[in-house]
Amino acid sequence: MQTQNPTHVVRAAEEELNPLIPHLAEIGLSLVVFGILFFLVKKFVVPAFEATYAERTTAIEGGLAAAETKQAEADAKLAELEKRLADARHEAARIREEAREQGAQILAEMREQAQAESTRIVDHGKAQIEAERQQAVTSLRAEVGALATGLAGRIVGESLEDDERSARVVDRFLADLEAIEATGAGTSGNGAV
Amino acid sequence: MSGIGSALLMQGSIRTEGGGGFTPPGPADFDLPPVFGGGSSFTLMGQEFVLGVTKPMLQVVLSGVLIFTFFYLASRKRAMVPGKLQFVGEEAYGFVRNSLGRDIIGSHDFQRFTPYLFTLFTFILLNNLFASIPFIQFPTFSRSGMVYGLAIMSWIIYNYAGIKKHGFVGYMKLQCVPAGIKGPILALLIPLEFMSNILVRPVTLALRLFANMFAGHLLLILFALGGEYLILEMGAAYAPVGILAWVLFVAVAFLEILIQFLQAYVFVLLNAMYISGALADEH
Numbered sequence: 001m002q003t004q005n006p007t008h009v010v011r012a013a014e015e016e017l018n019p020l021i022p023h024l025a026e027i028g029l030s031l032v033v034f035g036i037l038f039f040l041v042k043k044f045v046v047p048a049f050e051a052t053y054a055e056r057t058t059a060i061e062g063g064l065a066a067a068e069t070k071q072a073e074a075d076a077k078l079a080e081l082e083k084r085l086a087d088a089r090h091e092a093a094r095i096r097e098e099a100r101e102q103g104a105q106i107l108a109e110m111r112e113q114a115q116a117e118s119t120r121i122v123d124h125g126k127a128q129i130e131a132e133r134q135q136a137v138t139s140l141r142a143e144v145g146a147l148a149t150g151l152a153g154r155i156v157g158e159s160l161e162d163d164e165r166s167a168r169v170v171d172r173f174l175a176d177l178e179a180i181e182a183t184g185a186g187t188s189g190n191g192a193v
Numbered sequence: 194m195s196g197i198g199s200a201l202l203m204q205g206s207i208r209t210e211g212g213g214g215f216t217p218p219g220p221a222d223f224d225l226p227p228v229f230g231g232g233s234s235f236t237l238m239g240q241e242f243v244l245g246v247t248k249p250m251l252q253v254v255l256s257g258v259l260i261f262t263f264f265y266l267a268s269r270k271r272a273m274v275p276g277k278l279q280f281v282g283e284e285a286y287g288f289v290r291n292s293l294g295r296d297i298i299g300s301h302d303f304q305r306f307t308p309y310l311f312t313l314f315t316f317i318l319l320n321n322l323f324a325s326i327p328f329i330q331f332p333t334f335s336r337s338g339m340v341y342g343l344a345i346m347s348w349i350i351y352n353y354a355g356i357k358k359h360g361f362v363g364y365m366k367l368q369c370v371p372a373g374i375k376g377p378i379l380a381l382l383i384p385l386e387f388m389s390n391i392l393v394r395p396v397t398l399a400l401r402l403f404a405n406m407f408a409g410h411l412l413l414i415l416f417a418l419g420g421e422y423l424i425l426e427m428g429a430a431y432a433p434v435g436i437l438a439w440v441l442f443v444a445v446a447f448l449e450i451l452i453q454f455l456q457a458y459v460f461v462l463l464n465a466m467y468i469s470g471a472l473a474d475e476h
Contacts, residue, residue, distance in 0.1 A: 017219070017220040017221055017224060017240070018220070018238075018239075018240060019220045019223060019335075019337055019403075019407060020337050020403075021237070021238050021239075021240045021337070022336075022337045022338030022341050023242050023336065023338040024237065024242075024338065025242075025244075025250070025338070026249065026250065026336050026337075026338030026339045026342070027338045027339075027341050027342040027345075028342070029250050029253055029254075029339075029342075030253055030333075030338070030339040030340075030342040030343060031342040031343075031345075031346060033253045033254055033256070033257040033316075034257075034312065034313075034316055034342070034343065034346070036257060037257040037260060037261055037312050037316060038308060038309060038312040040261045040265075041260075041261065041264065041308050041311060041312045041315075042308035042312075044261075044265055044268070045261070045264040045265060045268045045286070045308075045311075046286075046307060046308045046311065048268035048269065048271055049268050049282070049283060049286045049287075049290075051271060052268070052271045052272075052273075052275075052279075052283070055271070055273065056273055059273055
């Protein structure tokens with residue numbers, strides 16, 4: 001096996017060498033080293049790794065639980081806000097509806113008032129016109145009577161000083177006139193005068 | 194890769210100087226001279242063993258120191274949001290704990306075996322990777338003695354776990370009597386089951402790891418030395434073939450890294466499966 005050996009010795013040694021036959025020291029050494037390593041690994045390495053795994057699992061689970069709680073809280077808050085928003089919308093719609101109704105009512109009232117006012121004004125005007133007409137008729141009647149009487153007296157030549165008689169004539173004439181007016185636009189009245 | 198090549202070439206140049214022709218690498222390449230000591234020797238089963246501290250022995254100790262230091266530093270901080278070091282440590286630990294421990298042994302019992310499986314995986318993986326780490330470049334488990342210890346330990350652990358749970362008779366029945374089989378065929382099956390579940394398992398565990406590491410390293414030596422011999426000794430005509438051998442050396446070196454990982458994984462996976470089988474409820 002050594003370099004200074006002649007070749008045939010090396011060859012002879014190789015033929016004899018059986019790698020399957022162990023070196024006893026190697027069996028013992030590998031077991032001792034393995035044993036020490038096993039002890040150290042079991043004592044220091046494995047517990048540290050296992051503890052890290054366990055801590056990590058706990059941390060992740062805790063984080064997940066916290067996240068779930070937060071999510072639930074957020075969901076609840078969102079639901080509440082949505083509910084509030086819906087309420088507010090509903091309220092706004094209600095108020096708008098009310099306002100519209102009120103507006104319509106106010107409009108109707110105003111219209112009614114205006115109608116009433118206009119009716120009143122028209123009525124008032126009519127009444128005034130009637131009164132003025134009446135007044136005109138009255139004054140006209142008196143004047144026409146006097147004129148007609150004067151005219152008739154001049155034509156007939158006789159005094160119609162007799163008030164009673166002349167008043168009767170005038171009244172009859174005017175009554176005739178009114179009768180003609182009432183029946184339409186008749187011409188006989190003029191001829192009767 | 195030049196580091197690997199030069200280290201192997203030194204061995205190779207020593208070996209080819211002795212005489213004409215190419216000496217293929219063999220078991221002697223794994224029988225390294227002691228680093229310290231080596232004064233006396235003893236003979237066991239026709240083999241001569243030198244008393245002394247060899248390179249694989251130093252590697253085993255180094256692996257223990259490196260693994261503990263790394264994972265101690267990685268696990269010490271215990272931050273909720275891990276840094277790079279802690280992340281790597283946790284990934285490695287979580288890989289063994291979850292995919293090898295929990296998924297195979299089951300969530301009820303795996304916690305008891307997690308330190309064992311984790312230590313076993315890191316221990317084997319680093320010692321295998323030593324074969325590809327520059328300036329170390331020797332697979333610790335190509336020394337059969339290193340593997341036998343671990344295989345015996347695995348055998349004791351899974352059998353102990355089963356006997357503790359079911360009692361000796363219950364455990365033997367669980368391991369040796371197949372479910373749902375009755376009659377004289379049992380006379381045939383019970384010895385077979387006993388062989389495969391109790392006797393053969395530690396042997397296959399040990400040989401699988403040992404032989405993979407041994408053969409892988411042998412293959413690398415062969416490509417390195419063969420390439421060197423073709424280039425330096427055979428003349429210019431063979432040089433391209435030698436360069437091809439070195440290219441293949443690089444490819445095989447990468448393949449070896451995969452195998453190193455797989456062998457560590459398989460060793461621990463089988464441990465977990467044996468434990469799981471030993472703890473299984475009565476059929």
